[in-house]
Structures are given as C-alpha cells and as structure tokens.
Amino acid sequence: MNIQVLNNKNGPTISKYIYGHFAEHLGRCIYEGLYVGEESSIPNVNGMRIDVVEALKNIDIPVLRWPGGCFADEYHWKDGIGPKENRKKIVNTHWGGVTENNHFGTHEFFELTKQLGCEAYINGNVGSGTVQEMQEWVEYMTMDGESPMSALRKANGREDSWKVKFFGVGNESWGCGGNMRPEYYADLYRRYQTYVRQYGSDRIYKIACGPNIDDYHWMEEVMKIAGPWMDGISLHHYALTGAWEDKGPALNFKEEHWWSLISSAYKMDELIAKHSTIMDKYDPEKRVGLIVDEWGSWLAVEPGTNPGFLYQQNTIRDAMVAAITLNIFHKHAERVYMANIAQTVNVLQSMILTEGEKMVKTPSYYVFELYKKHQDGELIDSYGDKNDTVSYTVSKKENQLTISICNYSLTSSEDLTFTLDAVPQFQEANYIAGEKMDDHNDFDQAERIRLLAFTNYEIKENKVNMTVPAMSVTTLTLEI
Numbered sequence: 001m002n003i004q005v006l007n008n009k010n011g012p013t014i015s016k017y018i019y020g021h022f023a024e025h026l027g028r029c030i031y032e033g034l035y036v037g038e039e040s041s042i043p044n045v046n047g048m049r050i051d052v053v054e055a056l057k058n059i060d061i062p063v064l065r066w067p068g069g070c071f072a073d074e075y076h077w078k079d080g081i082g083p084k085e086n087r088k089k090i091v092n093t094h095w096g097g098v099t100e101n102n103h104f105g106t107h108e109f110f111e112l113t114k115q116l117g118c119e120a121y122i123n124g125n126v127g128s129g130t131v132q133e134m135q136e137w138v139e140y141m142t143m144d145g146e147s148p149m150s151a152l153r154k155a156n157g158r159e160d161s162w163k164v165k166f167f168g169v170g171n172e173s174w175g176c177g178g179n180m181r182p183e184y185y186a187d188l189y190r191r192y193q194t195y196v197r198q199y200g201s202d203r204i205y206k207i208a209c210g211p212n213i214d215d216y217h218w219m220e221e222v223m224k225i226a227g228p229w230m231d232g233i234s235l236h237h238y239a240l241t242g243a244w245e246d247k248g249p250a251l252n253f254k255e256e257h258w259w260s261l262i263s264s265a266y267k268m269d270e271l272i273a274k275h276s277t278i279m280d281k282y283d284p285e286k287r288v289g290l291i292v293d294e295w296g297s298w299l300a301v302e303p304g305t306n307p308g309f310l311y312q313q314n315t316i317r318d319a320m321v322a323a324i325t326l327n328i329f330h331k332h333a334e335r336v337y338m339a340n341i342a343q344t345v346n347v348l349q350s351m352i353l354t355e356g357e358k359m360v361k362t363p364s365y366y367v368f369e370l371y372k373k374h375q376d377g378e379l380i381d382s383y384g385d386k387n388d389t390v391s392y393t394v395s396k397k398e399n400q401l402t403i404s405i406c407n408y409s410l411t412s413s414e415d416l417t418f419t420l421d422a423v424p425q426f427q428e429a430n431y432i433a434g435e436k437m438d439d440h441n442d443f444d445q446a447e448r449i450r451l452l453a454f455t456n457y458e459i460k461e462n463k464v465n466m467t468v469p470a471m472s473v474t475t476l477t478l479e480i
C-alpha cells in the first residue's frame with residue numbers, strides 16, 4: 001500500500017478533547033473503579049485509586065464527563081454534598097436498581113479531575129430536574145463572589161470555585177432523559193441554558209442533547225430551533241455485533257462478529273458526515289462542535305455479572321474499534337470537537353478493569369496510549385492506495401510527524417510505504433497486536449496485550465517502508 005504524505009499541507013487541528021472519557025454512576029465505574037473511599041485498604045489519595053489515576057494520566061486524559069448518561073437526568077446534585085454520613089441514599093433505577101449512597105459527589109468529582117489534571121464535563125439534569133436546580137449547581141461550582149450557592153460550597157469546605165469547561169444540558173432527552181420530541185427539547189434547551197450562567201472569566205461551553213445514531217430529524221429540529229444558543233451538540237453511537245436486543249459476547253466470538261463489530265464502528269463515518277451536512281445548513285462557519293460524548297463497543301455482559309452493570313471484557317477487536325473510530329474523528333476534525341469513550345473503568349469499552357486491588361489495562365487503553373501524540377496535532381493530508389483492512393492517520397505537531405496504522409485483517413500483515421515531502425529522522429515506534437481475535441488482558445494474565453517496540457520499518461530517503469502485522473495498531477513518530 002503506497003501513501004503520499006503531503007506533510008507541508010496542514011489540515012484542521014485534531015482537538016485533544018476527542019480523547020475524552022466518560023464515567024457514570026453505573027456498575028463499578030465510579031465506585032470500586034475510580035473511587036474506593038479514604039478508608040479503603042486499596043491505595044488511594046482522598047478516596048481515588050492511585051493505580052487507576054496514574055494509568056489514566058499516562059494516556060493524557062484531557063476531559064472527563066460525569067455523572068451520566070441516563071443517571072444524569074435522575075441526579076440531584078444536592079444529594080451529593082456535605083458530610084458523607086448525611087448524604088441521601090437513592091436507588092439507581094437505570095443501572096441494576098442498586099443503592100447509591102452519594103459518597104461520590106461534586107467535591108469528589110473535582111478532586112478526581114484535579115488528580116487527573118483534566119477538564120470537567122458536567123452533564124446537567126433536564127429530565128427530572130428544575131431550571132433552578134441546574135442554575136444553582138452552576139452557581140455552586142463556578143461562582144467566586146458572594147452568593148447563596150458559593151456560601152454553601154464554602155460551608156462544605158471549598159473556598160475557591162472550580163472550572164467547568166463543558167456543561168451538557170440533558171442527556172439522551174429523546175430516550176432515558178425524558179422521551180421528548182426534538183421540538184420540545186429544543187425549546188427546553190433554550191430555557192435551561194439561559195440559566196447556565198457565566199460567572200467567572202472561564203466561559204462554560206454549553207452542549208445540547210443531540211441525536212441517537214441516525215436520527216437526522218432530531219439534529220435538524222434542534223439545530224434549527226436552538227442552534228444559536230449552543231456551543232456543541234452531542235451524538236451517540238455504539239458499535240454492536242448485530243441487533244441491539246442480541247448483543248454478541250466479548251470473548252469466544254465468531255469470525256463474522258469480528259467483521260460486524262468493525263462495520264458497525266465504521267458507521268460513525270457516515271453518521272458524522274450526514275449530521276455535519278445538516279449542521280452546515282444552520283452553522284456554515286462550523287462554530288458549533290459535534291460532541292460524540294458516548295461511543296465504543298457495547299457487547300454482552302460477562303457471564304455471571306449483574307446485567308445492569310454493563311461489565312464486558314475488552315479484546316484486540318475492541319482495540320480495532322478504538323483505532324478505527326479515532327481515525328474517523330481525526331478525518332472529521334473540522335466538526336468533531338470532543339468525544340468521550342464509554343466508559344473509563346469496568347463499564348462497556350473501558351480503558352481499565354479492576355477486581356479488588358488488582359487492575360489491568362485493556363487493549364483499548366493501549367490504543368489511547370499509542371494515539372496520544374495526535375492530541376492537538378494538525379491533520380496531514382495524505383492519499384494513495386485504498387485497502388479494505390487498513391485505517392490510518394497522519395498528523396503533525398511542530399516538527400513531529402505521527403503516523404498511526406490499524407491493520408484489522410485477521411490473517412494478513414500489510415506492507416506500507418509512506419512517501420513524504422522531506423527526509424525524516426526516526427523518533428519512536430510502538431505497537432500492539434493480537435494472535436487470536438479475542439486476545440485480551442485478564443487478572444491472571446495482565447500483559448498478554450501490551451505495548452511493544454516496533455522494529456519492522458526502514459527509512460530510505462523520503463520513504464518510510466513498514467510491515468504491520470494482522471490485528472495490530474502501530475504508531476511511528478518521525479522528526480521532519
């Protein structure tokens with residue numbers, strides 16, 4: 001496969017927020033996964049697992065979305081502040097009907113984002129919350145001066161306001177967030193967002209609830225009615241192996257389900273293209289960002305686990321989904337400003353799995369590690385042979401060129417030649433690869449899939465030749 005790289009022709013910036021994550025009060029994502037409490041025997045700082053925080057910092061997590069998901073539209077933030085022993089216990093009706101003790105609330109979330117060094121993306125409650133409740137939450141978090149909510153925050157031990165970079169006005173308002181029609185939601189969005197006040201100098205980026213998958217009517221109506229009042233609009237699409245009602249297993253799957261999951265991941269390209277065309281009608285300057293704040297593989301839960309906890313294993317197939325999808329986001333960097341893979345720990349296509357004090361990094365984690373150099377890079381124009389099992393990105397940051405390649409063939413390695421406009425110097429190359437299509441990491445074999453040094457390349461003048469194995473993701477960086 002021959003690819004011409006126009007390394008002097010820089011395209012749009014790949015927003016680092018495309019590498020965002022999502023953590024909901026769902027199963028063992030927040031509790032056990034990220035937060036174990038100060039009294040836990042699992043090493044923690046202020047209740048946050050040290051091992052998980054360190055791992056997430058290593059992939060340069062830029063932003064974390066919280067508290068949901070469907071949970072967001074049932075979440076009443078005042079239940080989660082003040083002394084823990086006084087916090088209200090509620091039922092998490094969406095996710096397993098378990099008791100939620102609200103020990104992880106607003107203060108804990110900002111402690112987590114501080115430890116991670118990432119931005120906060122808060123999702124507000126439109127489905128069952130009032131305008132006043134949303135207004136007061138924003139005031140509680142971001143008001144520095146004197147006000148009833150800043151006084152309450154200070155009484156709860158936090159003097160300074162926090163920075164809320166992103167705020168979502170409702171989640172899946174077409175479904176679990178209230179079963180609304182787009183016209184109704186668009187009007188509600190206009191009303192609720194009015195009270196998402198900008199108190200400090202840090203402007204809050206307001207995100208409207210966008211469509212589910214290919215609901216183009218939703219996009220059209222919400223953009224038409226509420227476009228001028230938003231900074232971003234969301235899109236949700238999960239990769240499935242078949243019908244929603246019949247999710248395939250994460251392990252021991254058939255070859256046809258390798259291909260059906262990948263083909264479902266590729267649907268993202270078409271969805272972004274078609275939704276962007278609608279957005280262009282109302283926002284030709286591309287001021288409004290497309291925020292894919294839920295994506296990833298959604299597979300059957302692991303046998304014997306609570307079906308409401310959405311705990312699934314993560315294989316080299318999921319790594320292919322991650323790499324292909326990130327390449328699609330890069331391609332649409334002009335419109336896609338943020339994306340949040342679902343969900344960080346122990347839920348759906350997670351980065352990390354935990355069991356008590358044990359932790360493993362999933363193959364998907366390593367894709368985020370391999371791809372982190374694309375964050376805030378400029379997309380580089382490249383063209384050449386097409387191949388049915390290869391997806392790639394070339395980007396540039398100052399004088400560093402980063403090439404990432406995903407070869408999702410089950411059987412064949414692939415020879416590639418990248419021809420540049422300059423003679424490069426090699427910097428670094430790493431990869432992950434599977435031998436079997438459901439290769440994964442588990443607590444008894446935590447490093448079956450791990451980052452390895454990639455040596456199968458050769459630089460000859462302005463040409464970079466390489467052979468990437470089947471079922472692999474590779475990143476090579478060059479100085480130019």
Ligand code: AHR
Pocket residue numbers: 024068069070071171172294342343348
């Ligand atoms: O990520 C799991 C769930 O999927 C979220 O709570 C919801 O928004 C979506 O349907």
